[in-house]
Amino acid sequence: MKPINVGLLGIGTVxxxxxxxxxxxxxxxxxxxxxxxxxxxxADRDTARATELTGGxxxxxxxAFEVVRDPNIDIVVELIGGYTIAKxxxxxxxxxxxxxxxxxxxxxxxHGQEIFAAAQAxxxxxxxxxxxxxxxxxxxxxxxxxxANRIEWVAGIINGTTNYILSEMRDKGLTFAxxxxxxxxxxxxxxxxxxxxxxxxxxxxxxxxxxxxxxIPVQFERAHIEGITKLTADDIRYAEELxxxxxxxxxxxxxxxxxxxxxHPTLIPAKRLIANVEGVxxxxxxxxxxxxxxxxxxxxxxxxxxxxxVIADLVDVTRLHTADPEHRVPHLAFRADQLSDTPILPIxxxxxxYYLRLRVLDKPGVLADxxxxxxxxxxxIDAMLQKEPSEGEHQANIIILTHVTREKNVDAAxxxxxxxxxxxxxxxxxxxxxxxx
Amino acid sequence: MKPINVGLLGIGTVxxxxxxxxxxxxxxxxxxxxxxxxxxxxADRDTARATELTGGxxxxxxxAFEVVRDPNIDIVVELIGGYTIAKxxxxxxxxxxxxxxxxxxxxxxxHGQEIFAAAQAxxxxxxxxxxxxxxxxxxxxxxxxxxANRIEWVAGIINGTTNYILSEMRDKGLTFAxxxxxxxxxxxxxxxxxxxxxxxxxxxxxxxxxxxxxxIPVQFERAHIEGITKLTADDIRYAEELxxxxxxxxxxxxxxxxxxxxxHPTLIPAKRLIANVEGVxxxxxxxxxxxxxxxxxxxxxxxxxxxxxVIADLVDVTRLHTADPEHRVPHLAFRADQLSDTPILPIxxxxxxYYLRLRVLDKPGVLADxxxxxxxxxxxIDAMLQKEPSEGEHQANIIILTHVTREKNVDAAxxxxxxxxxxxxxxxxxxxxxxxx
Numbered sequence: 001m002k003p004i005n006v007g008l009l010g011i012g013t014v015x016x017x018x019x020x021x022x023x024x025x026x027x028x029x030x031x032x033x034x035x036x037x038x039x040x041x042x043a044d045r046d047t048a049r050a051t052e053l054t055g056g057x058x059x060x061x062x063x064a065f066e067v068v069r070d071p072n073i074d075i076v077v078e079l080i081g082g083y084t085i086a087k088x089x090x091x092x093x094x095x096x097x098x099x100x101x102x103x104x105x106x107x108x109x110x111h112g113q114e115i116f117a118a119a120q121a122x123x124x125x126x127x128x129x130x131x132x133x134x135x136x137x138x139x140x141x142x143x144x145x146x147x148a149n150r151i152e153w154v155a156g157i158i159n160g161t162t163n164y165i166l167s168e169m170r171d172k173g174l175t176f177a178x179x180x181x182x183x184x185x186x187x188x189x190x191x192x193x194x195x196x197x198x199x200x201x202x203x204x205x206x207x208x209x210x211x212x213x214x215x216i217p218v219q220f221e222r223a224h225i226e227g228i229t230k231l232t233a234d235d236i237r238y239a240e241e242l243x244x245x246x247x248x249x250x251x252x253x254x255x256x257x258x259x260x261x262x263x264h265p266t267l268i269p270a271k272r273l274i275a276n277v278e279g280v281x282x283x284x285x286x287x288x289x290x291x292x293x294x295x296x297x298x299x300x301x302x303x304x305x306x307x308x309x310v311i312a313d314l315v316d317v318t319r320l321h322t323a324d325p326e327h328r329v330p331h332l333a334f335r336a337d338q339l340s341d342t343p344i345l346p347i348x349x350x351x352x353x354y355y356l357r358l359r360v361l362d363k364p365g366v367l368a369d370x371x372x373x374x375x376x377x378x379x380x381i382d383a384m385l386q387k388e389p390s391e392g393e394h395q396a397n398i399i400i401l402t403h404v405t406r407e408k409n410v411d412a413a414x415x416x417x418x419x420x421x422x423x424x425x426x427x428x429x430x431x432x433x434x435x436x437x
Numbered sequence: 438m439k440p441i442n443v444g445l446l447g448i449g450t451v452x453x454x455x456x457x458x459x460x461x462x463x464x465x466x467x468x469x470x471x472x473x474x475x476x477x478x479x480a481d482r483d484t485a486r487a488t489e490l491t492g493g494x495x496x497x498x499x500x501a502f503e504v505v506r507d508p509n510i511d512i513v514v515e516l517i518g519g520y521t522i523a524k525x526x527x528x529x530x531x532x533x534x535x536x537x538x539x540x541x542x543x544x545x546x547x548h549g550q551e552i553f554a555a556a557q558a559x560x561x562x563x564x565x566x567x568x569x570x571x572x573x574x575x576x577x578x579x580x581x582x583x584x585a586n587r588i589e590w591v592a593g594i595i596n597g598t599t600n601y602i603l604s605e606m607r608d609k610g611l612t613f614a615x616x617x618x619x620x621x622x623x624x625x626x627x628x629x630x631x632x633x634x635x636x637x638x639x640x641x642x643x644x645x646x647x648x649x650x651x652x653i654p655v656q657f658e659r660a661h662i663e664g665i666t667k668l669t670a671d672d673i674r675y676a677e678e679l680x681x682x683x684x685x686x687x688x689x690x691x692x693x694x695x696x697x698x699x700x701h702p703t704l705i706p707a708k709r710l711i712a713n714v715e716g717v718x719x720x721x722x723x724x725x726x727x728x729x730x731x732x733x734x735x736x737x738x739x740x741x742x743x744x745x746x747v748i749a750d751l752v753d754v755t756r757l758h759t760a761d762p763e764h765r766v767p768h769l770a771f772r773a774d775q776l777s778d779t780p781i782l783p784i785x786x787x788x789x790x791y792y793l794r795l796r797v798l799d800k801p802g803v804l805a806d807x808x809x810x811x812x813x814x815x816x817x818i819d820a821m822l823q824k825e826p827s828e829g830e831h832q833a834n835i836i837i838l839t840h841v842t843r844e845k846n847v848d849a850a851x852x853x854x855x856x857x858x859x860x861x862x863x864x865x866x867x868x869x870x871x872x873x874x
Contacts, residue, residue, distance in 0.1 A: 021727045025587050031652055031775035032584045034763065129582075135728035137582025144581075145566075145574025147469045148748030150462050215468055273710055273734060283732075290458045291572035291735060291745035295720075297710060298731035308728035311585030320764050326471060327760040338468035 001035035004318045007067035007098075008042045009089060010079035011050045014103055014130070015042075017303030018077065018310050019053060033315045039077075043067045068093040075317055077310060078102040087111055094118045094126070099321065101313040103130035103306055106195075109204035112211070112218030116331040123325045127313035132205040133158050133282045135305030136298040137312060142286060143212045143333040149288025151213040153253040155266075155435055158205040160280035160300045161189045161196035162228050162248040166265075167278045170236050170245070176229060188280055198227035199248060199263040206250025210261050213286070214254060214342075215334030219261070222344035226264035235357060235428060238399050239267050242383060244355075244432065245275040251433065258345040267355050267401075267432040274435065285435060293437025348408035353382065356400045356410075357428040358417060362389050366422045370398070373420075377413040379405045395424055401432060438472035441755045444504035444535075445479045446526060447516035448487045451540055451567070452479075454740030455514065455747050456490060470752045476514075480504045505530040512754055514747060515539040524548055531555045531563070536758065538750040540567035540743055543632075546641035549648070549655030553768040560762045564750035569642040570595050570719045572742030573735040574749060579723060580649045580770040586725025588650040590690040592703075592872055595642040597717035597737045598626045598633035599665050599685040603702075604715045607673050607682070613666060625717055635664035636685060636700040643687025647698050650723070651691060651779075652771030656698070659781035663701035672794060672865060675836050676704050679820060681792075681869065682712040688870065695782040704792050704838075704869040711872065722872060730874025785845035790819065793837045793847075794865040795854060799826050803859045807835070810857075814850040816842045832861055838869060 008015055019039060022029065030036050043064035044050040050060045061067065068076055068089050076093040078100060080086045086107050091114075093100050100119070102108070108115065108128055119126045129139045133156065142151070157163050161183060168179040180197065183189035195201045203223045211218045228248050239246050244267035253260040268275050273295055277283040282300025287293045299305035320328050330336060360366045367386075374381060380403045387397040402410070414427045445452055456476060459466065467473050480501035481487040487497045498504065505513055505526050513530040515537060517523045523544050528551075530537050537556070539545070545552065545565055556563045566576045570593065579588070594600050598620060605616040617634065620626035632638045640660045648655045665685050676683050681704035690697040705712050710732055714720040719737025724730045736742035757765050767773060797803045804823075811818060817840045824834040839847070851864045 017727075021585050025585060025726070028587055028652070028771075029584065031771045032767070034767075034772050135725075136731055137578050140577060140582045141574050141733075144753065145577045145749055146745065147466065147752040148458050148462060148745040150465055215465070273713060276710060276713065288572075288745060289462070290454070290741040290748075292742060294573055294733070294735035296578075296731070296733060299729050304727040305729060308583065308585040308725060311727075312582055315584040316581065319766065323760055323764040327757055327764055329756065330469070330471075334465075334468045335471050 003036040003038050004074050004321065005040040005072050006037060006314060007070060007073035007076045008039050008079065009064045009067060009076060011042050011044045011053055012079065013303045014306045014310065015079045016053055017307035021304055021307045021311055029311065029315065033318045035318065037314050037318055041067045041070055041073060064089050065092065068096060068098065073098060074321060075099045075101060075314060078104055081106065083107055083110060090115055091118055094122050094124055097122060097124060099125045099317045101127045101310055101317060103310060105131040105201070105204040105208060109207040109218060109220040112208070116336070119331065120336050125317050125320065125328060126331060127317055128208065129313045130306050130309035132208055133284055133296070134298070134300040134302065135308040136282060136284065136296045136300065137309065138209070138284045138296050139212065141296055142209065144329055146286060146288050146291060149290045151254065152287045152289060153251065154206070154209050154213050154284065154286050155249050155251045155433060156206065156209065156284035157247050157274065157277050157282055158250050158284065158300060159196055159202040159248060160282060161193065162202070163277065164188045164280045165197070166228060166246060166248065169231070169233055170240070173233050175233055176231055197229055199225045202248060202250045203263045206252055206263060207261065209250070209284070210252035210259060212333040213252060214259055214340065215332065215338060216259060216340050216342065219344050222261055224262040224347040228265050231265050235430065238357065238385060239355065240270070242385060242399070242401060243270055244268060245270050246430065247275065249433070255345060255351070258343045258349070260350045261344045262347065262350065265430055267430055268435055272435055287437060348411060350407045351404050352407060353404050353432040353434070354402045354410050355430040355432050356402070356414070358398045359395055359424040360398055361422045361424065362394045362396045363422065367398070369420055369422065370417055373413050373416045374402070377409040379409055379413055440473035440475050441511050441758065442477040442509050443474060443751060444507060444510035444513045445476050445516070446501045446504060446513060448479050448481045448490055449516065450740045451743045451747065452516045453490055454744035458741055458744045458748055466748065466752065470755045472755065474751050474755055478504045478507055478510060501526050502529065505533060505535065510535060511758065512536045512538060512751060515541055518543065520544055520547060527552055528555055531559050531561055534559060534561060536562045536754045538564045538747055538754060540747060542568040542638070542641035542645060546644040546655060546657040553773070556768065557773050562754050562757065562765060563768055564754055565645070566750045567743050567746035569645055570721055571735070571737040571739065572745040573719060573721065573733045573737065574746065575646070575721045575733050576649065578733055579646065581766055583723060583725050583728060586727045588691065589724040589726060590688065591643070591646050591650050591721065591723050592686050592688045592870060593643065593646065593721035594684055594711065594714050594719055595687050595721065595737060596633055596639040596685060597719060598630065599639070600714065601625045601717045602634070603665060603683060603685065606670055607677070610670050612670055613668055634666055636662045639685060639687045640700045643689055643700060644698065646687070646721070647689035647696060649770040650689060651696055651777065652769065652775060653696060653777050653779065656781050659698055661699040661784040665702050668702050672867065675794065675822060676792065677707070679822060679836070679838060680707055681705060682707050683867065684712065686870070692782060692788070695780045695786070697787045698781045699784065699787065702867055704867055705872055709872055724874060785848060787844045788841050789844060790841050790869040790871070791839045791847050792867040792869050793839070793851070795835045796832055796861040797835055798859045798861065799831045799833045800859065804835070806857055806859065807854055810850050810853045811839070814846040816846055816850055
């Protein structure tokens with residue numbers, strides 16, 4: 001059968017991996033897909049390197065628009081990243097009737113509605129397995145493997161950089177700054193790590209998972225995002241003492257009146273499988289009403305793991321390339337005309353358990369004031385830990401774990417606690433999830 | 438759009454779950470599939486119960502052949518189990534041009550080649566996500582999610598009954614017989630538990646995984662199968678002391694000259710995520726050359742988890758119902774004309790590390806004899822544990838962990854060790870896998 005011609009936009013880490021794996025496993029991939037899948041054009045700013053990598057076997061250009069306009073290209077693989085030029089290229093590829101495979105979570109989380117609508121109108125596919133959790137086939141699992149279920153929630157370790165930093169902070173008692181420096185030295189964090197450590201990358205990914213889990217439009221702008229930069233080694237240690245680990249989770253939940261969509265450091269029970277996902281590994285826990293909790297674990301980044309996802313999409317698209325669009329899986333798991341307009345809830349309206357750390361003057365009545373305030377706000381206490389002051393100090397650390405409550409109640413309680421004369425500085429607040437399957 | 442009509446053969450545990458979930462989640466499933474999926478006929482020996490369960494809303498019959506011959510039925514769901522009548526029904530459904538969804542691992546592991554060939558010839562689909570690991574979408578993950586990869590091996594906890602028994606033996610120090618009795622009392626083991634405890638059920642499942650991982654025909658008759666009935670609480674404890682857990686694993690591996698296909702109790706490092714899969718839960722670890730190791734975890738049995746997989750297949754089949762067969766995923770992941778005839782290796786030709794437990798007379802020179810025999814057979818020792826004899830006893834337990842070696846070498850060494858005058862009884866041999874991702 002006629003080969004499928006792929007145009008590759010960007011042959012950096014993931015693009016290079018895609019070239020390598022497609023070449024190395026060509027025979028097996030062809031046995032599966034039914035026809036050869038071949039990269040016939042590559043666009044990269046560094047044309048010399050692109051030519052070297054591809055051994056002079058394919059057309060190499062510095063102008064990506066040449067590739068998306070090339071009538072011989074069936075599928076465009078977009079691995080440039082970012083919102084601007086990548087968006088123009090993807091939209092032009094779609095307009096030219098080409099299918100698109102992309103790893104660009106930022107682009108889809110922010111401009112997904114526009115891109116999917118354009119693809120729908122043109123009758124082409126936009127596949128994005130590589131955009132979430134690298135090589136783990138999590139998009140396919142949620143979008144196709146769990147279609148029987150009303151999904152209740154998804155919680156994932158979907159950023160390897162921050163999971164590496166948190167693992168190092170816990171294992172070695174490092175500060176955030178030192179662990180970040182280690183990660184940068186080892187190539188696990190970029191020179192400008194902002195998107196990772198501030199939770200933005202994880203928020204892009206959980207936004208996409210939220211859409212395919214619940215059948216709602218992509219709404220990155222509604223996500224609540226907190227990174228790990230303010231996390232202290234103390235909090236990690238106190239959590240440990242209480243039987244919890246702290247992970248940066250992307251969380252999305254179905255509630256009666258809307259959906260929760262949030263990224264933040266989260267205490268989870270140390271005995272959960274997902275609490276033991278260490279280093280740069282990723283894992284996503286999905287709770288469906290029929291299946292219960294299922295977990296998907298693997299490498300969330302890197303050249304070949306991400307290429308694995310890109311190529312899986314290429315095989316899927318190759319199979320359905322000439323099929324009637326109705327035979328294809330909808331971009332966001334639910335038919336485009338069947339997306340729900342149930343809103344994403346503001347962060348004050350979420351329900352969670354909480355970890356509160358307070359520094360207080362070590363004198364009588366302090367605890368009574370605090371517990372009174374919590375009771376007033378309808379917050380019940382699950383566990384408390386008082387760390388004795390060091391000798392000569394007249395302050396103590398108090399750690400409180402609450403039962404599940406509405407976040408705005410906690411906001412109000414924290415404001416009142418911070419206003420107490422006996423409270424020193426501000427209250428550290430972390431969220432806690434039991435993740436019961 | 439016109440609804441898809443499903444005929445359900447067997448409305449027991451899984452059939453009942455399928456009815457319940459399809460009914461409860463009808464709206465979401467329709468939003469995904471693009472058209473209603475409805476059960477319009479049910480066959481069950483107990484027609485009264487079937488009528489009651491379905492509320493008198495569908496045709497109920499005691500004759501399953503009526504359903505597979507019903508011209509209004511688009512998809513037949515076979516949940517009867519077993520090899521005889523189920524095979525006839527599936528083949529007749531196929532002959533009548535109906536797609537088939539089945540949870541019947543035994544049928545497909547033994548008669549898969551005949552059934553898939555018939556389906557291929559007739560241009561219909563036979564979907565079997567529910568046949569392996571219940572609600573975990575592992576068939577989809579391997580068959581579609583990892584298509585970029587040359588799969589190197591698959592190792593899975595794919596029988597909940599035995600995993601429950603092993604968890605209980607370890608946690609509570611129970612004997613196999615007592616743990617089995619507990620499992621039966623709780624409904625985790627059947628009255629006749631043979632298929633589970635002897636490893637046959639796990640072998641059916643790993644046989645199917647082997648085919649879709651490597652693109653080879655279904656060859657259950659070549660699988661090497663050992664159950665957990667001979668496992669002692671001592672072995673579990675000694676393994677623990679050495680840093681390992683014992684799990685019943687289905688294992689299939691790619692080797693230079695063939696494939697390994699085996700089920701047996703296996704020592705795995707306690708720190709691996711999969712070693713911490715407890716109770717009736719299932720988990721499958723898949724190693725691909727590009728993606729590395731990925732893990733899939735969830736409920737491997739039960740009404741609604743299994744129904745989740747059945748219905749996911751129904752949605753897939755509904756989407757591709759009228760599509761050209763070339764747009765569909767091949768039954769065994771690789772195109773039917775592209776299956777490989779590379780053989781399954783006999784058990785003597787596999788490579789593994791080993792746990793050996795010997796009872797020896799407590800006198801000088803014994804260890805020298807044993808280590809000499811191992812060295813003669815080219816087997817190197819990774820760790821050794823000598824358990825001091827109880828007071829008054831003149832025997833000792835010796836536990837040896839070997840490095841990876843060819844199994845036939847271990848067979849030869851065991852025969853020679855058992856022939857020593859100082860060896861008491863037979864040598865206990867378990868296999869050990871590091872499962873490095």
